[in-house]
Structures are given as structure tokens and as C-alpha cells.
Amino acid sequence: MAESELTYGSYLRIPELLALQQPRSRPPHPEELHFIVVHQALELWMKLTLHDLERIIGLLDQDAFPRVLALLGRVNRTLEHGLDQMRSLHTLPPWDLQQFRSYLGTASGSQSVQFRELELLSGLREPAYLKALDVEYGSGLPAALARRLAQRSLADAHADAGARLGIVEVAGWAELYVDPGRWTDFYLVCEALVDYDERWTRWRQEHVALVQRAIGDHARGTGGMAISYLQRTTRYRFFPVLWALRDELVVKGGGELVGNARGQPDDGGQADGS
Numbered sequence: 564m565a566e567s568e569l570t571y572g573s574y575l576r577i578p579e580l581l582a583l584q585q586p587r588s589r590p591p592h593p594e595e596l597h598f599i600v601v602h603q604a605l606e607l608w609m610k611l612t613l614h615d616l617e618r619i620i621g622l623l624d625q626d627a628f629p630r631v632l633a634l635l636g637r638v639n640r641t642l643e644h645g646l647d648q649m650r651s652l653h654t655l656p657p658w659d660l661q662q663f664r665s666y667l668g669t670a671s672g673s674q675s676v677q678f679r680e681l682e683l684l685s686g687l688r689e690p691a692y693l694k695a696l697d698v699e700y701g702s703g704l705p706a707a708l709a710r711r712l713a714q715r716s717l718a719d720a721h722a723d724a725g726a727r728l729g730i731v732e733v734a735g736w737a738e739l740y741v742d743p744g745r746w747t748d749f750y751l752v753c754e755a756l757v758d759y760d761e762r763w764t765r766w767r768q769e770h771v772a773l774v775q776r777a778i779g780d781h782a783r784g785t786g787g788m789a790i791s792y793l794q795r796t797t798r799y800r801f802f803p804v805l806w807a808l809r810d811e812l813v814v815k816g817g818g819e820l821v822g823n824a825r826g827q828p829d830d831g832g833q834a835d836g837s
Contacts, residue, residue, distance in 0.1 A: 588663035594655055595663045601648050602672070608645050609677040612638055616684050616717055623720035626727065628748035635755040642762040649769050653776055660777050671784050672770070673699070676707050683711035685763070685801040686718025692799065695792075718801050721756060724749065736804055737811035757805050767797045 572578065583603065586595040615638050622631045672678070679696070696704065704712065728746055730736055736753075743750035771793045774784065783789055800806055810820055 586663070587666040589666075592659065592663040594659040595666075597655065598652070598660075598663075601652055604648055605645055606675065606677055608641050608648075609675070609681060612641050613677065613680055613684060615641075616681070620715060620717055620720040623717075623724050623752075626724060628752050631752050632748065632755055635752065635759065639755065639758050639762055642759070642766065646762070646766060646769055649766075649773060652773055655777065657777055664778075673784070676705055679708050680711045682799075683708060684714065684716055685759075686716035687799055687801060688716075689799060692796075717756075721753075721802065722804075724752075733804055733807050733811055736808040737815065740808060740812060741815065753805055756802050760801050760805070763799075763801065764797060767793065767799070771797065
């Protein structure tokens with residue numbers, strides 16, 4: 564075989580890839596390799612998702628809804644892969660984690676730039692979230708995040724696609740759901756985006772559950788973050804209008820809403836929300 568001939572290993576750069584797992588504990592704790600592999604694999608899936616989301620935004624701008632739907636299906640499946648990988652960390656015994664956790668220093672999953680890029684590219688612009696970013700990066704956002712914040716988001720592309728169809732208010736989105744008509748492909752895209760939003764909610768909830776299982780409810784993470792912050796992030800939505808239209812459909816169907824207004828959660832009359 565010629566030295567320059569392309570092989571499976573050289574094409575995928577397998578030797579370099581397998582050399583990237585470097586446990587820091589001394590002697591190396593046997594569970595640390597699993598911890599590293601899961602997080603590195605998640606970063607690879609996030610890289611693919613960022614790549615695909617940029618393509619989806621371009622296709623939405625072309626009203627190429629069938630192609631959007633196909634690619635969104637893969638993105639949603641990718642998120643499922645990520646969820647499965649995170650769940651595999653439930654097999655990590657909590658005391659084993661404590662034995663190598665101190666070697667992680669201040670390294671934390673909250674420092675994943677690609678995770679933040681995905682949030683921004685998807686369209687997360689809640690003031691509380693942006694304020695948290697300012698606090699986290701007091702000296703200014705990393706260039707990659709500043710670029711994503713200024714970039715056209717998936718939520719922007721979806722809203723503009725709806726506007727081209729004459730849909731600008733929640734009631735209009737509800738009408739699309741009542742009778743998609745010739746816009747059935749766009750309706751299916753909307754529901755795929757709800758799937759996408761839902762998977763992100765599950766991703767955040769899984770992160771909370773993982774932290775609770777690994778270090779409990781009161782310990783700070785290696786990056787100094789309290790679990791209460793992670794719990795608050797589970798309410799974030801990239802496409803709030805696609806959730807709000809459900810209220811419109813309930814009313815249109817003769818149902819009754821609870822709470823003070825549509826889209827406002829009801830506390831069941833209990834001041835503490837329990």
C-alpha cells in the first residue's frame with residue numbers, strides 16, 4: 564500500500580482522535596475516560612448541529628420547506644443521540660466522580676462555546692439569558708458568540724417565512740394549525756421546530772437530573788454554577804409563538820384557559836408555586 568494512499572484511519576484521522584482523551588487524575592481514575600469521551604462526542608454532535616442549522620436557515624429563506632423538514636429530522640435525531648450519551652453518565656458512581664472531580668479545576672460544561680453558539684443561532688434572546696452571558700464573560704463575549712448574536716437566527720428565519728405567508732400574530736399561527744391548506748409543508752416544519760424546542764428542554768432537564776444524581780442539589784459545579792441556575796434555564800423556548808398558539812386553539816375549540824392571561828402559567832392559587 565502506498566504511503567500516501569487514503570485509508571479509513573487517515574481520512575478520519577483516527578490516531579489523532581484517539582490521542583485526545585487525556586485523563587488528568589493521577590493515577591488515572593478508570594471512570595474518567597468515560598467522562599471525557601461523552602463530553603468530546605457531545606461537542607462533535609454540536610458541531611454537526613451548528614452546520615446543519617445554518618443550512619436550514621438558508622433553506623427557510625428559500626421557502627424550501629420539504630428540504631427543511633428532512634434536515635430538521637436529522638438535527639432532532641442528533642439531539643436524541645446527545646441525550647442518550649448524557650444519560651450514559653448516570654452509570655458513573657457519584658463517589659467515583661468525587662475521586663477525580665478535583666482534577667477538573669474550574670472546567671465546566673457551562674463553558675462550552677458551541678453550546679452557547681447553538682442557543683444563539685437557534686434564536687435565544689431572553690434578557691435574563693443575555694444578562695447571564697454578560698456576567699459570565701465580563702470582559703466581552705468571545706468572538707464566536709458575538710458573531711452568533713449578530714447573525715440571523717433560526718427563529719428569525721422561521722418568523723420571516725411565516726410573514727411571507729401573511730402570518731404575523733399568534734392568532735394567525737393558530738389559523739395555520741386549524742387549516743394548513745396548501746401550506747401543509749410549512750405546518751410540518753413548525754411542528755418539527757416544536758420537536759427541536761422540546762428536545763432542548765429535555766436536554767436541559769437531563770442536565771439538571773445528571774447534576775442532581777452526581778453531586779446533589781446544593782454543591783456548586785466545578786465552574787462555580789449553582790443548580791438553581793440550570794433549573795431556571797429549563798423554561799427557555801426558541802419558538803414561544805409555536806407554544807402560545809396552543810392557547811388559541813384551546814379557546815377556539817371551546818376550552819378554558821387558566822392563569823391571568825394566555826401564555827401565563829397558573830400557580831394553582833399557591834403563592835409558592837408548589
